[in-house]
Structures are given as C-alpha cells and as structure tokens.
Amino acid sequence: MIDLKLEQLTFEYDDHQLFEGLNFQLQPGTFGLLTGPSGCGKSTMLKLLAGLLPQYGGTITSGQATLNGLPLGKIVPFQRASKVAMLFQHPSRQFALATVREQVSFALANLQMEKAALEKRVSQTLEWLGISHLADRQVHTLSGGEQQRAALACVLAMDSGVILLDEPFANVDAPGRQQLLADLKRLQAERGKTILLADHDLNGYRGVADRWYQLSKQHRLSVSSVNDLPTTTPIAPVKRQQLQTGRLSASHLRVTVGSRVLIDDGQLVIPQGQLGLLSGDNGAGKSTLFATLSRQHNYDGQLLFDQQPARRFPLKKWALTIGWVFQNSTDQLIAIKAADELAASRAHSLRPEYWTEQRCKQAAQQLGIADCLDQVSYQLSGGQQKKLQILSMLVMAQPVMLLDEPFAGLDADSLRVVIRLLKQVAGELQVGMLIISHQRVGVVDWLDYEVRLANHHLTLLEGDDHND
Amino acid sequence: MITMTKTRGLNPTTLVLIIVSIGLCTSFIRSVALNVAVIIGSLMYLLFLRVPFKKTIIILLVALPLALGSWLSFYFFGTEDRWHVAWIYGSRVYAYLTLALTLTLTTSAKMILLSLHQHLKLPNTFVYGVLAALNMFHRLKSAFRQVRYSAMLRGQAYHLWQPRFYLRLIIIALNWSGDLAMAMTSQGFTEGADRTELVSEHLPWWQYLLVVVLLVAYLWLALDNCPW
Amino acid sequence: MQTIDSKRRWTLRDIIFLAIIAIFFGIIYQVWSYAYYALAATPLKPFANDLTLGVWIMAGPLAGVLLRKPGAGFMGEFLAATVEMLLFSSWGAANLITGVTEGTGAELGFATTGYRHWGALGLFFSTLWSTIITFAWDWFQSGYQDYRVSLLVILLIIRFLSIGFFAGILVDWIAKLVGQTGLMKNK
Numbered sequence: 001m002i003d004l005k006l007e008q009l010t011f012e013y014d015d016h017q018l019f020e021g022l023n024f025q026l027q028p029g030t031f032g033l034l035t036g037p038s039g040c041g042k043s044t045m046l047k048l049l050a051g052l053l054p055q056y057g058g059t060i061t062s063g064q065a066t067l068n069g070l071p072l073g074k075i076v077p078f079q080r081a082s083k084v085a086m087l088f089q090h091p092s093r094q095f096a097l098a099t100v101r102e103q104v105s106f107a108l109a110n111l112q113m114e115k116a117a118l119e120k121r122v123s124q125t126l127e128w129l130g131i132s133h134l135a136d137r138q139v140h141t142l143s144g145g146e147q148q149r150a151a152l153a154c155v156l157a158m159d160s161g162v163i164l165l166d167e168p169f170a171n172v173d174a175p176g177r178q179q180l181l182a183d184l185k186r187l188q189a190e191r192g193k194t195i196l197l198a199d200h201d202l203n204g205y206r207g208v209a210d211r212w213y214q215l216s217k218q219h220r221l222s223v224s225s226v227n228d229l230p231t232t233t234p235i236a237p238v239k240r241q242q243l244q245t246g247r248l249s250a251s252h253l254r255v256t257v258g259s260r261v262l263i264d265d266g267q268l269v270i271p272q273g274q275l276g277l278l279s280g281d282n283g284a285g286k287s288t289l290f291a292t293l294s295r296q297h298n299y300d301g302q303l304l305f306d307q308q309p310a311r312r313f314p315l316k317k318w319a320l321t322i323g324w325v326f327q328n329s330t331d332q333l334i335a336i337k338a339a340d341e342l343a344a345s346r347a348h349s350l351r352p353e354y355w356t357e358q359r360c361k362q363a364a365q366q367l368g369i370a371d372c373l374d375q376v377s378y379q380l381s382g383g384q385q386k387k388l389q390i391l392s393m394l395v396m397a398q399p400v401m402l403l404d405e406p407f408a409g410l411d412a413d414s415l416r417v418v419i420r421l422l423k424q425v426a427g428e429l430q431v432g433m434l435i436i437s438h439q440r441v442g443v444v445d446w447l448d449y450e451v452r453l454a455n456h457h458l459t460l461l462e463g464d465d466h467n468d
Numbered sequence: 469m470i471t472m473t474k475t476r477g478l479n480p481t482t483l484v485l486i487i488v489s490i491g492l493c494t495s496f497i498r499s500v501a502l503n504v505a506v507i508i509g510s511l512m513y514l515l516f517l518r519v520p521f522k523k524t525i526i527i528l529l530v531a532l533p534l535a536l537g538s539w540l541s542f543y544f545f546g547t548e549d550r551w552h553v554a555w556i557y558g559s560r561v562y563a564y565l566t567l568a569l570t571l572t573l574t575t576s577a578k579m580i581l582l583s584l585h586q587h588l589k590l591p592n593t594f595v596y597g598v599l600a601a602l603n604m605f606h607r608l609k610s611a612f613r614q615v616r617y618s619a620m621l622r623g624q625a626y627h628l629w630q631p632r633f634y635l636r637l638i639i640i641a642l643n644w645s646g647d648l649a650m651a652m653t654s655q656g657f658t659e660g661a662d663r664t665e666l667v668s669e670h671l672p673w674w675q676y677l678l679v680v681v682l683l684v685a686y687l688w689l690a691l692d693n694c695p696w
Numbered sequence: 697m698q699t700i701d702s703k704r705r706w707t708l709r710d711i712i713f714l715a716i717i718a719i720f721f722g723i724i725y726q727v728w729s730y731a732y733y734a735l736a737a738t739p740l741k742p743f744a745n746d747l748t749l750g751v752w753i754m755a756g757p758l759a760g761v762l763l764r765k766p767g768a769g770f771m772g773e774f775l776a777a778t779v780e781m782l783l784f785s786s787w788g789a790a791n792l793i794t795g796v797t798e799g800t801g802a803e804l805g806f807a808t809t810g811y812r813h814w815g816a817l818g819l820f821f822s823t824l825w826s827t828i829i830t831f832a833w834d835w836f837q838s839g840y841q842d843y844r845v846s847l848l849v850i851l852l853i854i855r856f857l858s859i860g861f862f863a864g865i866l867v868d869w870i871a872k873l874v875g876q877t878g879l880m881k882n883k
Contacts, residue, residue, distance in 0.1 A: 015878070052650045056709070078663075081656030092607060093644055094651035096600035098578070106596075109664040110656030118664060140606050154655050296610075296617055319620035326618070330639065334619055334632065336876055348623025378639075378877040396622060491789035495837040533733050534787075537741030542839065544739040545847050557839045561790075568781055568788030577782045597711025598775070601719060605783065608716060612723050628728055628751060629862075631869035637720045638762070638874055645713035652708060659708055 001028055002083055002161045002194065004049060008063035011048060015379075018044055019219050021063065026162060031188050032196040033205050033229075036215030038409035039382050042198040043089070045215065046164045049196070050086040051075065078110050085160035089167040091147035092140065100126070100142075100150040101135040107154040125157040129183060141258040144283045145176020152183060163187070165197040173283030181208055201438065205229050236440045238450040240462065244271040246432055248293070248322065248400045252301035253458075255285065255292050262288055264456040266301070270400055270432040275423060275446060278436045280453035286436045287327060289453065290402040294324045305400075320350060323398030327405045327436075329385040330378065338380065338388050339373040345395035351429055355395045363391055366417050382409045390418060394425050401426075403435045412442060419446045476574060477517050480583040482675040483571045489683045493690065494563050500552070501695035502686065503559035510566035519573045527569065528562070535561040552696070577602050582667045593659045600648050611640050706767070714759055714768075718776040721755050722784050742847070745838065746855040749830065750862025756802030757822045757863045761871040762880065764814045769802035769822065790837070797833045801826030802863070816868055823864040827856045 005025040011018050018041050026032070026049070036042050047053040048065050051072035065072045067083055088094055097103045101122060108118045126132045131149055139147060148168050155163050163184070169177045185208060187193040199205075205212075206229040214222050246269040253266035262285030270276065280286050291297040295310060295318055303310040305321055313321065326332045335341045342360055349355050364370040367387040372380055377388060390406055403422075407415050423446050426433050434451070437443055444450075450461045478486075490506060514524060539558030546553045571580065578599055584590040601608075615636045619626045626633035657663075689695065728751075735744035759772020777795025781788065805822020806814065831852060834840045840848060874880055 047650070050654055052653060055653070056646060056650050076661065077653045077658040078656040078661055081654060086651075086654040088647060088651055088654075090647055093604075093647040094655075095603060096596050096648065096652050096657075098603050105666055106657075107655040109666050110658065110661075112662060112664050115664060115666060118666070139603070151651075158656060294617070296613060315617075316620050316625070319617060320623055324617075324621060326614075331614060332618055332621075334622055334624065334636075336632070336635075336873060344622055344624070376876055376878065378879060393621070398621075487789045488792060491793050494789075495793060495833075498839070533737030534741075537736040537738060537744070538838075540737075540739040541741045542842060545742070545843050547842055547844055553839065553842045557842075560839075564790040565788035568791070572782060572788075580782075593706060593708050594711055597708050598715045598779075601712050601715030602779070602782070604716070605719060608719050609723060612720060628724070629866060631866060631873050634758070634866075634870045635873045635877070638717070638870070639877070639879060641713050641716040641720065642879055645709050645716055648712050649707070649709035657708065659705075 002026070003028075003068050004066070004084060004162055004194075006045075006048060006063070006065050009048065009060060009065060010062045011044065011053070011058055011060050013058045018058075022219075022221060024049075024213075024221060026194055026196060027211060028161075028194050029188065029192055030194060030211045031184065031209050032194075032211035032213060033202075033209035033226075034196060034198040034213045034215065035200065035202055037217050037411070038200060040215040040217055041219045042200075042215055043166050045221075046086065046166050046196065046198055048072075049162075050084050050164050051077075051080050052086070078112065081107070082111055082158050082160055084162040084164065085155040085158055086164040086166065087148060087151050087155065087168045089170050091144045091151065091168075091171055094147070094151045095139045098138055099136050100131070100139060100153065103139065103150065104153050104157050107158055111158060121157055125153050129153055129156065143173065143176060143260060144171035145173055145180060148172055148176070148180055149183065152180065156187065161192075162194045162196070165195070167198055167200065169199065169201075169282060171283055174281035176283060177204070202230050203232070206231050236444045238277055238444045238447045238461070240450070241274070241448040243449055244273055245269075246271045248303075248305050248432065250293070250301065250303050253292070253303070254300040255288060255297065257285075257288065261456055263292075263453065263458065266456075266458040268451065268458050270434050271448070272399070272432045273427055273430040274432065274448040275426055276432075276434045277440075277444065277447050277450040278434050278453065279450055282438075284453050286453055287404055289458075290324055290404055290434075290436070293402060294318070294322055320396075321398055321400065323393055323396055323401040325390060325393045325401065325403040325406055327408070329382070329389040332389045332392070333377050333385075336376055336378075337373075338369065338375055338377045338384075341377055341388055341392050342373070342395065345392045349395050349397055350399075351397040354429060355397065360391075360395060363394075363421060366421065367391060368414070368417070383411065383414055386410060387414060387418065391421075394421065397425070397429055397431065399431060401431055401433045403433060405436055405438065407437050407439050407443060415439075415442055419443060422446075477513070478678075479587070479669060479671045479675055480571065480575050480580040481587040481671060482679060483575075484580065484584065485676075485679045486682060487567050487571060489679065490686060491564060491567055493683070493686050494560060494567075497686075497690040497694065498553075498556050499690060499695050500555045500559050502690060503556065503563040505689075506563040507559065507566045510563075510570050513570050514566075514573060517574050519569075524569065524573065528565070531561060531565050535559070579667075579669075583669060583671075586665065586668060587671050591660075592663065596652065596657065597649075600652065601645075604644065604648070608640075608644075612637070615640070706765070706771075710763060710765070710768075714755075714763075714772050714775050715779065717759065717772065718755060718779040719783070721776045722780050725752070725780065726784060742838070742840075742843065742851055743854065745834070746851045747858055749855055750858035750860070750866075753798045753802065753826055753830070753859065753863050754867060756799050756826075757805070757819055757867045758870065760802060760806050760822065761814050761819065761867060762874065766806070766811050767803065769806050770799035773799035773802050794830075794833065794837070797829055798826065801829040804829070815871070819864050819868055823856070823859045826863060827852075827859050830859075831855060 006022050009022045010020050034042050095103050097106050104122045126135050184195050209226055212224045212226045248270045250268045255263040278286050292299045335344050369384050369387050452459050535558045538561055539554045542554040542557050543550050581595045585595045732744050732748050755776035756769045756773030760769035774795045777791045781791035802822050804825040806818045808821040809818050
C-alpha cells in the first residue's frame with residue numbers, strides 16, 4: 001500500500017509563494033482528476049508528489065511531502081521511481097534514448113534490474129500495452145500519443161504504484177487520447193495502480209475519473225463530486241457568414257511528418273477581413289498547418305498569395321505577409337521589456353498609419369497591460385504575456401494572421417477584450433485571421449466560418465452542419 | 469536490442485585514444501609524408517569497414533576549401549621553404565579529418581559514450597546527459613528555426629553579435645534541459661548511482677597495444693629522421 | 697542520506713543544458729559558416745580563423761557565467777567541440793584537441809579569480825588566457841610559426857579583438873540579459 005501525501009505544505013518559487021499549508025492525500029487505487037486554470041499550480045503539485053520539486057527548483061518552507069512516512073526528497077530516485085512515476089506535458093521531452101525499447105530498458109537499468117530479467121520485462125510490458133510494433137522505432141518519428149504510450153511503458157515496466165500525469169494529452173490526438181485513457185483505466189482495474197491526472201479540459205472524464213480535485217486560481221485545493229463532471233459538451237457552432245475573397249490560398253496541399261500524413265489534398269482560402277476557426281482534434285496537425293502556411297514546414301502542392309507562388313517570396317518577405325501568433329507566448333518575445341516589445345513592432349509595422357502611438361496605448365489599456373509595460377516580459381503572468389504577444393503581432397499587421405490558441409490561459413474578461421480587438425483589427429485593416437482554439441464558448445459568436453481538419457482533410461463547414 | 473548494436477572494427481575507446489594521440493602528434497610534427505601516411509591509413513581502415521562511399525567523398529570534398537585555404541595562405545605568407553610548408557598544412561587538414569572519420573563514420577555517438585563509460589570510467593551523468601541532448605537534435609533544429617523566424621515576423625533579423633539572439637536559445641536550453649532531466653529522474657536515473665550495464669563490449673589487450681605501437685611508430689619516424 | 701552541494705556538483709540538468717547549448721552553437725556555425733568558408737578557401741584563411749575565433753570559443757565563457765561552477769568554462773567549450781565533431785565535423789580530430797585547449801583558456805580565466813568573480817573580471821581574464829593559449833596552440837597546430845612576423849602581429853591583434861568582443865563583451869551582455877529575465881533563479 002502506498003501512502004503519498006502533502007502535509008501542511010508551503011512551497012515557493014524564488015519570488016512568489018505558490019502553495020500555503022496545502023494538504024493532500026492520494027487515495028490508493030483511485031483514478032483522480034486534477035483540474036484548474038492555467039497557472040494555478042497543477043503541474044507544481046504533481047512534481048511535488050513525484051519528488052521532483054524542490055530538487056528542480058523552488059523551496060519547501062514548511063510542511064512536507066511524504067511517501068510512506070518518509071520525506072520524498074530523501075528517497076533516492078531509483079527507489080522512488082518504483083513507487084511514483086510521472087508522465088509529462090511535452091511528450092517528446094521524456095526520452096534520453098533513440099528508441100522505445102532502449103528507453104524502457106534505460107528506466108529498468110536505473111533500477112538496477114538484472115539484464116536477463118530486464119529484457120524479459122521490456123518485452124512483456126510492450127506486449128501488455130500492445131505497442132511491441134513500436135519497440136525499435138525512433139522516438140522522434142512517433143506521434144504524440146505514441147510517445148506518451150511509450151513513456152507509460154517505462155512507468156509500467158518499473159511497476160510504479162502511483163502514476164502521475166501532467167496534461168498528458170496536450171499534444172495527443174483524439175484516438176491517441178482514448179487509447180491512453182483506456183490503458184490507464186485498465187492499469188487501475190487490473191493492476192491496482194493509483195492514477196492522478198492533471199488537465200485543464202474537463203471533457204471525457206465522466207465515468208473515467210473517480211476523484212475530482214480542483215485547484216483555484218488562488219492555489220486552493222478542493223474536492224468535487226465526479227457526478228458534476230460534464231458529460232459531453234454540446235459543440236457551439238460557428239454561424240457561417242458570407243465569405244469575402246482571400247489573398248492566401250492553398251490547393252492540393254500535402255503535409256507529412258516523417259512517414260505520417262497529416263494533410264492530403266488540402267484546399268484552403270483565408271478570406272480577408274474575417275475571422276475563421278481552424279478546428280480539429282489535438283495532434284491532427286493544426287499547428288503543423290500553420291507552420292506549413294508560414295513555410296516553416298515542407299509541403300507539396302500549391303500555396304499562393306495574390307496568385308503568386310509562395311516559393312517566389314523571400315522568406316523575410318513571407319514573414320511580413322503571413323503573420324503567425326505562436327502557441328507559446330514566450331517563443332514570440334524578441335525584446336526584454338514589455339514596452340520594447342511593442343516599440344519593436346511599431347518600428348516595423350506594415351500599417352504604421354493605423355497603429356499610431358495613441359492607438360497602441362489605447363489597445364494596451366483595453367487589454368489591461370498598460371501598467372506593466374515597464375516590466376520584463378518574462379516576469380509577467382501567463383495571461384499578460386499572452387495579451388502582450390497578441391498585441392505585438394496585431395501591430396505588425398500582416399495581411400494574413402494565423403493565431404494558435406490565442407485565448408489559452410485568459411480569463412473570461414480578457415478573452416472578450418482580445419477577441420473584440422481581433423475582430424476590430426481584422427475589419428478595419430482587412431486582415432484575414434485564422435484561429436486555432438480548443439475553447440469555443442465565448443469565441444464562436446465572433447467568428448465568420450469554421451474549417452475542420454480531420455482525417456487528413458480540410459473541410460469548410462456549412463453553417464447548419466454543426467448539429468449532427 | 470541494445471546489446472546487439474555491436475561496433476564494427478576497433479572498439480570506440482581504442483579509436484578515441486588513437487585519434488587523440490596521433491592527432492596530438494600531428495599538431496606538432498611537420499611532415500607531409502606522415503600526414504599522408506595518416507590519411508592513407510585512415511582511408512584504408514574506412515575502406516576495410518566498407519563505409520558508405522558517397523558520404524565519405526562528400527565529406528572529403530567539403531573540407532577541400534579549408535585545405536586549399538591553408539595551402540594558399542602558407543604559399544603566400546610563409547617565411548621560408550613555402551612550397552613545403554604549404555603542403556604540410558594543407559595535408560594536415562585532411563589528416564585530422566580522416567582520422568576522426570574512422571570514429572564518426574563507423575560507430576554512433578551512443579556507442580562511443582557507452583564505451584568510454586565502460587573502459588575509461590566516464591560518469592553516467594555525462595553519458596546520458598549528452599545522449600539525451602543529442603537525441604533531441606531534430607527538435608532543437610526546428611526550435612532554432614523558429615527563433616530566427618520569430619524575428620522575421622517582426623521585420624527584423626537576428627545577427628551573431630546580438631545578445632538577444634543567444635538569450636532566446638538559452639531560454640530553450642533551460643526549459644528543455646529541465647524537462648528532460650526531470651523525466652529521466654522520474655524514470656529512476658540517479659546521479660552517481662550504479663545502474664545495470666546493458667552494453668558491454670570487450671576491449672582486448674591487443675587494441676591497447678595497437679595504440680601504443682601506432683604512437684611509437686609515428687614518433688620514431690618523426691623524430692628519428694623527420695620525412696619530408 | 698548524504699547532503700548534496702549542488703553549487704559545485706555537476707547535475708544531470710547542467711550536462712543536458714550545456715549539451716543543448718553546444719548543439720545550438722553547432723547549428724549557428726553551420727548557418728553562418730558560409731562567410732567563413734568563402735574566406736577560408738583563399739590565402740586569407742588565417743584572417744578568417746582569427747576574425748571568427750571569438751564565435752568559436754563563446755560556449756566556454758558563456759557556460760562559466762551562466763552556471764558559475766568550477767569546470768563549467770572547460771566543460772562548455774569541450775562539449776561544443778565534441779558535439780561539433782560528432783554532428784557536423786569538417787574539422788575532425790582537430791575539433792577534439794582544440795576543444796581542450798580552448799576550454800582550458802576559458803577555465804583559466806575564472807580560475808585566475810579564484811572562482812570568485814563570474815562577471816566582467818572573470819571574463820576579462822578568460823579572454824586574455826584564451827588569446828594566449830589559442831595563439832600558442834596555433835603556433836604549432838595551424839603552423840603560425842611559419843608565417844611572417846608582420847602577419848603574426850596583425851593576427852594576434854585581430855584575434856584578441858575577436859575574442860574580446862564575442863567571448864568577452866558579448867557574453868557579458870548575454871549574462872546580463874539572462875539575469876534580467878530572472879529565469880536562471882529558479883533553476
């Protein structure tokens with residue numbers, strides 16, 4: 001029996017306190033779901049339970065995290081791993097070795113398992129999970145879902161009683177997610193494993209999770225009834241508007257990653273002055289499509305801007321034609337101070353006559369970031385960084401803008417301000433915007449059309465096609 | 469299976485020892501004949517192990533400007549005996565290159581590191597830390613591209629002399645190294661602890677002898693009566 | 697349970713961090729090497745060498761000022777050279793050997809201050825030592841002993857300027873920027 005708990009734990013990072021007097025006890029044999037808004041500390045809590053913090057940052061100022069009565073930090077990793085192990089948000093950043101078999105062997109060798117037994121255990125584990133066919137594949141050629149299953153194989157091989165998962169589906173497609181959830185459920189039922197999974201998305205856990213923990217924005221933990229988990233959320237439809245002509249168009253587009261086909265014979269036009277939603281499952285290739293349209297990923301087929309083949313544009317010119325708002329805000333920051341970020345955009349804006357200093361200031365005020373412009377961008381909160389990032393790109397005002405999850409981590413008020421600003425800029429500057437957003441509530445009412453990426457195909461959805 | 473990826477030819481540790489010792493001598497001894505001997509010896513070893521022909525030729529061609537540059541600079545700026553000196557340093561470029569190819573074309577980074585761990589006690593933290601980073605190579609390359617592209621999206625370009633450019637790369641290195649190290653720790657990797665050695669390649673005594681013989685032969689030829 | 701002095705010890709994360717930096721430098725060299733190659737194929741090769749040397753040896757001092765541990769300067773440079781040989785190699789064995797000398801140069805700088813100054817002072821000594829050691833090394837390895845004295849003087853000056861800027865001033869700027877972001881603090 002494993003007794004894993006946080007007792008009156010106060011934990012802080014260098015400059016700010018995250019948890020104060022946090023209490024938590026893992027119920028053996030349960031499937032727990034941990035939810036909460038971004039920045040609430042889900043990931044930190046799991047890493048504390050896994051014994052990875054404070055080794056990898058921060059300080060426990062009072063209280064403790066214990067495993068069977070022993071402070072977690074005092075147990076050496078190779079002993080801890082056979083009790084508690086973790087799967088992480090970025091599937092690809094969990095592998096030290098090139099193939100699945102090597103990686104699982106690596107984990108077992110860490111536990112000092114004898115060689116013959118080890119090889120047998122590796123094969124058995126892969127077989128149990130039904131991924132023997134992946135054993136000798138290069139990890140970087142696997143899909144996100146396959147990578148997570150490979151990571152799960154390591155945990156399973158080590159026979160860890162507790163499996164912690166930190167947003168494991170962030171880069172995993174729907175079938176991959178189903179598969180991984182089924183694996184976990186089976187591990188709970190057949191092997192008596194205890195599971196605790198953090199996710200910002202509540203869908204699909206009804207009937208799967210038997211404990212539901214919520215972390216608030218103020219880092220307070222509460223327990224809710226799993227009966228309150230949503231069943232299936234009705235998909236809010238985009239009401240299709242009359243579409244205008246577009247300057248960027250793709251036809252017979254074929255996009256692959258390694259041997260996997262993401263898009264085959266894709267057709268796409270991005271209408272000017274309007275907002276579109278690019279929908280599709282996680283891992284279907286939405287972000288890769290953005291990379292492709294930005295010519296940061298190889299493609300076959302035709303990509304035209306104003307009837308000119310994309311390849312005829314120098315890359316520098318292309319970057320000023322197709323704007324791309326990255327999923328991760330800090331990847332977009334090119335300056336240090338927030339104000340400099342905006343100044344840099346204004347200096348090279350394609351529509352300086354529109355983005356006057358006055359208008360920039362006003363937009364910053366609307367977004368609620370005017371007061372933090374003198375700060376270092378990296379020290380802003382996630383939401384502030386996101387808004388700064390979006391405004392910086394809007395000021396650039398490329399004729400086409402691709403926005404990858406621009407609403408992630410924003411509260412409802414911020415979301416409303418952001419989307420209103422997008423709508424306004426798109427209309428006034430005739431910018432064609434295509435948006436990837438897992439969140440539909442509060443978003444779709446503002447949009448003009450929806451393109452769906454599914455089964456390697458891009459489909460422009462009809463206005464009344466959503467209800468099926 | 470890990471244990472089956474045998475290195476062909478000499479043990480990687482032997483090759484590293486040869487490369488370092490002969491390479492070091494090559495740096496000090498000024499002899500075209502010995503450089504050519506090193507080049508021929510290395511190429512014969514590569515031929516013997518049947519490394520991909522085309523790849524080898526391409527690598528050798530890429531280095532041609534470097535060798536040519538060396539040759540020309542000594543031909544123009546050398547003090548005395550410029551003809552001879554030009555050939556010494558021109559051929560030296562290829563001596564270094566072919567010497568290292570005996571290692572890089574015949575085995576993998578992983579086998580080299582594991583072999584150095586087994587025979588020269590290179591710590592596991594170093595072995596698996598470097599391996600983990602090398603296995604991220606493809607992703608690091610795209611991250612690098614994205615950093616450059618992020619500047620272009622703002623109508624700018626990063627230059628070699630801009631600290632902001634390096635900052636971006638350092639941030640990626642920080643985040644990714646943390647994620648990887650945590651994942652490996654979660655999989656039981658413990659700094660300084662024993663772990664099961666899955667790869668074990670015998671290093672016969674004659675290979676150590678070979679290193680010594682090659683070194684002594686080189687030095688004897690060089691010091692006794694340094695050939696042209 | 698033994699206590700661990702992580703300020704001095706080499707952690708897994710340190711190694712991965714330096715190896716990733718090393719790979720990035722490898723990629724940088726690839727992207728910007730065309731300029732070098734164009735110059736290096738002419739009699740002006742020694743100028744190309746000395747003018748760009750500062751960029752080649754940045755990894756060492758950078759590692760020193762970021763990690764602030766004895767050995768970081770050496771390790772950063774040596775890893776960069778090793779990765780360069782394994783992944784890109786047009787230098788071959790020279791990579792490995794020069795990596796040791798360049799790493800020693802970077803390390804000696806910080807050692808000169810008794811590992812107490814990881815800022816501008818440490819960097820200054822590091823550029824000084826690097827210039828001396830790499831020049832002494834090229835005396836033999838790249839055959840500088842066979843160049844005319846007038847050329848040597850010019851090369852030495854160019855080298856010190858290159859190293860002084862890239863491995864000194866620029867690295868100092870980078871370290872200050874990293875400091876401003878506050879990202880290293882929670883490491």
